[in-house]
Amino acid sequence: MIEYVTGSEFIVLMIKIFVIFGGVMGALAYLSWLERKLMARVQMRPGPTRVGPFGLLQPIADGLKFLFKEDVIPTHSNRFLYIAAPIVSLVPALLSFSVIPFGPSLQITDLSVGLLFIFAVTSLGIYGIALGGWASNSKYPLMGAIRSSAQMISYELSLTLSVVGVLMIANTLSLAELVTAQQSTWLGIIPRWNIFLQPVAFVVYLVSAVAETNRLPFDLAESEQELVAGWHTEYSSMKFAMFMLAEYANVVTVSSLATIMFFGGWTGPMFGPALLQMALPTVWFLLKVSIFIFFYVLMRATVPRFRYDQLMRFGWKVLLPLSLANIVVTSFVVAIS
C-alpha cells in the first residue's frame, strides 16, 4: 500500500485524475452556456450576451449565484433523503468518467469490465431522481420521479441490448480495447468503425440514450408544461445545480460511449510534429463527442415532447424487439463468417 502511494505511477495517476476531473467540470459548466446559446440561436434570440464577451463568463456567474442562493428545504420533506438525493444523482454520473478513454493514455484506469461498469454506475443515477422526487413530499416531484423511473428502466433494456451486437464484433468489455479494435481501415480509406457494421444498434442506442438522460423529446420527467419542473421542483441553490450537473454529465457520458463504441473513440488521422500527435487523439475524441452534444441540443430545440403512452409503447414495442432482432442477425452473420 505504502509503495503504491509513493510510487511515480501514483503521481501520474493523480495528475490524470485532476486533469480529467477539472476538464470535465469545466466542460459541464460551459455546456450550459453552449445549450443556452444554441437554443437561443435556433429561436432567433441572441442568448446570454451580458456577462463577458459572447456571455462566456455566464457559467461562472451562474455558479456563484447558485452558491449564494437560499437553500430551501420544505418542512414536510424527508430531510436526510432530500439532502442526499443530489449527491446520489451526481456521484454516479461523474464516476463513469474514471474509465472513459479521452486519448491513448488519457484514461484514469482501463477496467476489463469498463463498459459494464459504466452501465452499472449510470443506472444508479435513477436513485437520485426517484429519491429526490419522493423525499420532497410534494405532488409534482413525485409524479416526475415515478414517470422518470419507469421511463429510464424501460429504455435501459434496449440500451443494454443494443450494445450486445457491438460486443459480439469487438469481443471485449474494456473501453480502450474497444477503441483500438476500430483503429485500422477497410480498403485504406474507410475507417473500421462499428457504425458501418451495426447501424441498427447505433440508432437504437442513440434513441435509448436520449431517453435515459431524460432529455427532450423524452423529458417526461421534467415536462415543464404539466409538472412545473418535474422531480426537482422543490430544489433550489446548489442542490438544483447538482441535478443540472448530473444531467449534463450523463449527456457527455452517453455521447462518449457512442463515440467509443460506434465511431472509433480517439482514432483519427495523425499528422504533424510529435507534440501535435500526442494531442490529436484527444482532439478527435472531443470533436466526435461535441458533434453528439450539438445533436442533443438541436434535437431539444426542434422536436416536440412525446406523450407518455407513446413513449412507453415506443420503448417496449419498437426498440426492444428491434434490438433483439439485431442480436440474432448479428450473431448469425458472425457465426457464418
Added chain:
Amino acid sequence: MLEKWAPVLIFFILVVGFGVVSLIGSYIFGVKKPDPRKLSPYECGVQPIGTARERFSVKFYLVAMLFLLFDIEAIFLFPWAVVYRQLKLFGFFEMLLFIAAILAGYIYVWKKGALEWER
C-alpha cells in the same frame, strides 16, 4: 487487481468530496430567510391539498417487474457476446434457444396486454 480499481476509488472519494463541499458551501454562503409559506410544498401558489404520499397507478409496478426479468436476460447476453468467437456455432444455437425463450415470454406479456399503457 488493486492497481486497476484503486483509481476508481480515488475518483469516487474526489467526486463525493466535491458534492459534500458544494453542499456545505451553499449552506455557509446561502441566505437564510425561511417563512412557512416558502417552506410549504409548491402547488402553483395554492394552499397544498392533502399529502403527496398518495397511491399511484399499478402499471408502474408492472413495468418495474418486467424490467427485472428482461434486464437479467440482457445481462446474461453480455458474457456470451464477449466470448462469442470462441464458442463458434455452439454458442450461436445455444443463444438462439435463449433468445427464443425471451421472445416467448415477451409475446406472452404483449398478448396479456401488459405493454398497453392506455387501458
